[in-house]
Amino acid sequence: MSENPDDLVVAATRALAILDVFSMEEPHLGLSDIARRVGLAKTTALRLLKTLEASHYVARTDQAQWRLGPATASLGSRYTMAFDVRESIEPALRKLSDETGEDMSFFVRDGDHRIRLVKVRCPQAQHNRARVGEAMPLDRGASGLVLLAYMGETGPLYDEIRARGYHVTVGEARQTSASVAVPVFGNRWRVAGALCIGMPASPDVAPKLHAYAPRLLQAAQSLSAMLSYDAGTARHERRPRATWHP
Incomplete structure (x- = not known):
C-alpha cells in the first residue's frame, strides 16, 4: 500500500531524491544537473545540498561539483x-x-x-x-x-x-x-x-x-x-x- 502524500515531509523527499541522482556512472554532478534531475529551482536544490553537506551526506569537489559524502x-x-x-x-x-x-x-x-x-x-x-x-x-x-x-x-x-x-x-x-x-x-x-x-x-x-x-x-x-x-x-x-x- 502506498503512503498518503499528506503524510510525507516534502523537504525530506526532495533531499532523498537528490541523493538518488548520484550513480556509479556519474558520481560527481553540478548544481544545475542536480536541480534539473529532481525538478527543483537551483536555489532550493542548493539549500538542500548545504543541509545534506552539514551532516556529511554530500560533499563538494575541487571542481565545484557535488558527490556523495562519507555518511552515506x-x-x-x-x-x-x-x-x-x-x-x-x-x-x-x-x-x-x-x-x-x-x-x-x-x-x-x-x-x-x-x-x-x-x-x-x-x-x-x-x-x-x-x-x-x-x-x-x-x-x-x-x-x-x-x-x-x-x-x-x-x-x-x-x-x-x-x-x-x-x-x-x-x-x-x-x-x-x-x-x-x-x-x-x-x-x-x-x-x-x-x-x-x-x-x-x-x-x-x-x-x-x-x-x-x-x-x-x-x-x-x-x-x-x-x-x-x-x-x-x-x-x-x-x-x-x-x-x-x-
Whole structure:
C-alpha cells in the first residue's frame, strides 16, 4: 500500500531524491544537473545540498561539483551489516553457544566504544544479563582490545594480540566478567567486529577461555569467509595477520 502524500515531509523527499541522482556512472554532478534531475529551482536544490553537506551526506569537489559524502558509506555499511547479522552472525553464535554452553556476543566499534550488536544467551550459562545495543569502553575487555589491535593500534599488547589471533581478559571491563574474543573480517578483509565468549570471572577461568580459543577462531574464519562478499578478490589481497588465516 502506498503512503498518503499528506503524510510525507516534502523537504525530506526532495533531499532523498537528490541523493538518488548520484550513480556509479556519474558520481560527481553540478548544481544545475542536480536541480534539473529532481525538478527543483537551483536555489532550493542548493539549500538542500548545504543541509545534506552539514551532516556529511554530500560533499563538494575541487571542481565545484557535488558527490556523495562519507555518511552515506556509513549508512550503507550499517544496512549491509543488518543483513549479515540476521543471515550469518546470529546463527553462528547460536551454534557456538549450543556447543560450548556459554553466552556468545558480537561487538562492533562505534568511535571510542564497542557496541554489543548480537547476543545469544545460553540457558545453562550463569552470567550477567548484558543487553544488545549496550555501549562499553573500547580499551577494556577482550573484544574491545581485539578490535583496536586489528584496526591498527600500536604497542606490545596489540602486537601480541595480532600474533596470537585472539585475546583473553578476566575482570577487566567488569570485575565479575571474563571473556575471550577473536576478530571477524568483512568485505575486502576489513575488520567487521569481534566474536566473543563471556562467562563469570573466577580464579581458574583463564585456562578455560584459552581452551575455547581454537573453536572460536574456527567460527570466526567461517564467518569472515561469508562476510567477505568478493571471495575471489579477497583470496588475492593481503589479509590481516592472524594465526588462523588460510
